Amino acid sequence: MWPWGHLAFGYVCVSALTRVFAGRPPSDREALLVLLATQLPDLVDKPLGWGLDLYATGYGAAHSVLVAGPLLLVVLAYAVRKRSVAALAFVAAYASHPAGDVLSALLDDNPAALSRVLWPVADLPAYGTERGFAERALHYFAAYATELADPTALAALAAYASVFAAVGALWLYDGAPGTGLLRDAERRARRR
Incomplete structure (x- = not known):
């Protein structure tokens, strides 16, 4: 899933959550947390996997329910204890990222969909071609642009x-939460 897909999916989750738990749409602060939290797993794991080769792919600890999951539970406990809608929004936005990656892979009939979130117990197979961070990002973006330009994919x-x-x-x-900031x-x- 692309960054804008994670942002959109996370925003819908947080908008629903703030309406259910606070009876209102997301605040400016919560919208900013959505922007940050929905991107955080990739901001951590992609450089570690693509740039530093700490993972075979761009999925590692920040995507893992086994690593990030317990940390999110701590934030969730804080959210409940302090009745913090912002902390709850962070948890929902962050959790939407690995959930979106799994859903996206399942929609693509990818048999290794769950492996994306089970690091270090399960890991995706290593990439067939060695590329650095920038080269891999450009490769994926070029493939995406090619897909979008395909006239048979208009629907x-x-x-x-x-x-x-x-x-x-x-x-x-x-x-339009976030614009107030x-x-x-x-x-x-x-004023300066």
């Missing part, structure tokens, strides 16, 4: 775009 592209349009509409319906930063910058 899939329309479905893909409609999902993001729906999430964008939800974000607007929620009051940008307005505040702009005001502070103008």
Whole structure:
């Protein structure tokens, strides 16, 4: 799943969660936590796997329910104890990332879908080609761009775009959370 897919999936999860537990849409702070937490597993594991070769692939400790899972349980316990919707939003957004990776792999009929989140017990097979971090990222992005440019994939592209349009509409319906932080930063910058 691409970063924007993780962000969209995580935002939907957190929007639903804040409505159920707080009776409101996400706050600016919670929206910022969604942005950070949905990307965190890849920001940790991709450089460690692709750049430093600590993992055979880009999936490791930060994606693992065996490693990240217990840490998220600690944050969840804090969220419950302090009644912190922000901490709960962080847990939901972070957990949506490995869940999204597994769901995406299952939709692609990938038999190793669960291996993505079971490091160090299970690991995906190593890549067939050695590439550095930047080269691997560019390789995946070029393959993605080629898929999008394929005229036979227009229906899939329309479905893909409609999902993001729906999430964008939800974000607007929620009051565009996160933009308040940008307005505040702009005001502070103008005062200087």
